[in-house]
Amino acid sequence: MLDSETGHDRDAGGRRRLPPKERREQIVNEAVRFFAEVGLDGNTRQLAKRLGVTQSLLFKYFATKEDLLEAVYETVYLDRLSSDWPARLTDRSVSLRTRLLAFYTEYSALIFEHDWMRIFMFSGLAGAALNNRYLEHLGGVILNPVLAETAALASASARPTMEDIWNLHGGIVYIGIRTHIYGLPAPENPEEVIASAIDKYLTYFGISETD
Secondary structure, eight states: OOOOOTBBBOOOOOOOOOOHHHHHHHHHHHHHHHHHHTTTTTOOOOOHHHHHOOOHHHHHSSSSSSHHHHHHHHTTTTTGGGHHHHHHHHHHOOHHHHHHHHHHHHHHHHHHSSSHHHHHHHHHHTTOHHHHHHHHHIIIIIIIIHHHHHHHHOOOOOOOOOHHHHHHHHHHHHHHHHHHHOOOOOOOHHHHHHHHHHHHHHHHTTOOOOO
């Protein structure tokens, strides 16, 4: 709530005022957990109650719920994409298998967690633009480069398509989905499952481990 004398914010318990940057980060982090739990239809009044602040305080930092969801999108999706992945995926001084294995090992470590998976699922079910933007961004910086690199090495009899890339990518992402969405046990060694998927993918296109 707002301090009537200073105009600064306090939580409902009268605890210390947080600096604006820290308060904003607190709101976004709790919003990630909140929407992962209840879905994107969750309302800001419920979120404010969980935070122990007034709804008006939320709107001091985010004018609309859509603005808050945009901050959630940046935190959950964009902030987890490393800026150097495209360059590393197209570095032909390194074998394609090594490049793919390094990328998917790092990527899976970032997305194989409860909040990411559930927000992604809820966004997809709601037809939210957040998912579409993320998938377009992923296609541009990751999937299209992988397609080009595969095409450069594939045998003449097996030319890759974007559908092939999605099959590889989706199969790896499914490891996290079955754990965090379906509640099934995670593989004991996810890295081995990822490596196996990559090896099958490369073998199909006649690409060796050293290419």
